[in-house]
Amino acid sequence: MSAALAFEIREPAITRLSRLIRLDPQAKAALAEAVRHRTHAPPGRELIAEGHAIRGPQLILQGWAARVRQLADGRRQIISFLLPGDLIGLCDQPEAIATSTIVSLTDMQLCVPPKRGSHPSLDKAYTISRAFEEAYLVAQVTRLGQLDAYERLADLLLELLERLQLAGIAPEERFTLPMTQEMIADTLGLTSVHINRTLQTMRRENSIVLKNRELRFADADTLRRALDRYPVRVSACG
Amino acid sequence: MSAALAFEIREPAITRLSRLIRLDPQAKAALAEAVRHRTHAPPGRELIAEGHAIRGPQLILQGWAARVRQLADGRRQIISFLLPGDLIGLCDQPEAIATSTIVSLTDMQLCVPPKRGSHPSLDKAYTISRAFEEAYLVAQVTRLGQLDAYERLADLLLELLERLQLAGIAPEERFTLPMTQEMIADTLGLTSVHINRTLQTMRRENSIVLKNRELRFADADTLRRALDRYPVRVSACG
DNA sequence: CGGGTCATTGAGCGTTATCAACAGCAGTGG
């Protein structure tokens, strides 16, 4: 039992899901079992292809992925990032086709999550996870529509921090940013040159330290207040 | 029976839902019954308030609404528009809180749709409707992130046409745009002045005719091709 | 007729894009 607990503590996906909603022991056991059958994916693998059928749901155990929309003329928009504990391809339609591609950004570990309907508390966790996904999509629309370059970047970095903290993998307001500045640019509707300059600004004012893809906030709360940014909530009991 | 058919034909919400997926007769009957108990809302009514609990699902029978995110400093982002046949507040969580406000833009008619679980084909329609909602959110992110002012506006107008046509209420590529140029601006992350100028451009090149909120496309397909825009699809059997 | 909202137009400016060059670093093959 203490071995199971230790195992759970080191598994970001389980940490996240069990923080979304109280999971009963059976649900946790089912998760722990599911998590043992891992598949791996190298960076750059298409986990879901736009316009194609969605195979089955997957739970991210380790690594980052991105949801990408490619335009005919070469432009691309990164819709969102997918982190450990996030579910992908979780749709209730049998014949669903994907509206965007999902690509791994790093080496990843994935597993097939316990089926819907087998554990009520887990079903709720899936539902809440989807609600978060939608809430973050709304946040992304707002970022792109209303915020300037500095605000967009800061807001995105704070969102990533918030999400990684939920999965318990951003100790001391610090984490590894696996994407290039160009990817950040394609996420925020800016150019990589401008992302670079905006990062310089944030460094100059000591808001962040970023070196070799390692990001650390000087003080995330201060930055949050400066942006009037509040953590995303989707449930009254969250 | 022919009376029921005639009724159904003139009900955009039923048209839309039954075009999402083949509805069996019982489902149609339940819908027809639900549709008889209408509630009304004047323009400017908050149907759902950000940060508050979501009461119950509603089906839009007539009129337009907007999903809005208000920032602390007065900026606002219109996330999406909601049209006849769209469902609002359709979430599976019991304790869900809204991540954005929904406001009526025109006089509206709404009803409570048949509960989930009572008609399988209707449940599927709800699911597909949600999938569309998400797909349009992805489209909105892409618009804001990658398209310039002209493309954003054209793309939005074509999306609205596509959706109204699905509900059978945009004959001859023509419909009423109920929102002000300022609202369009807040949707597309531009200023109303620039929306105005972009509309002038579209008029000058005879892409659209817009007068007194009445919009007509000269040739929607030509415009679509110019933008490389394809109708949104979410299902293999759509 | 007055007041309000919305659409329209002009002038000037600022944020961000574009273009270009270079440095650092990892991997690769001679």
Added chain:
DNA sequence: CCACTGCTGTTGATAACGCTCAATGACCCG
């Protein structure tokens, strides 16, 4: 071991797209 290549990050100079501010006109409604 060292060119060589490719990718990423960095910096400078210039340009453009869309913003701001301001004024005016059209229309509706009380």
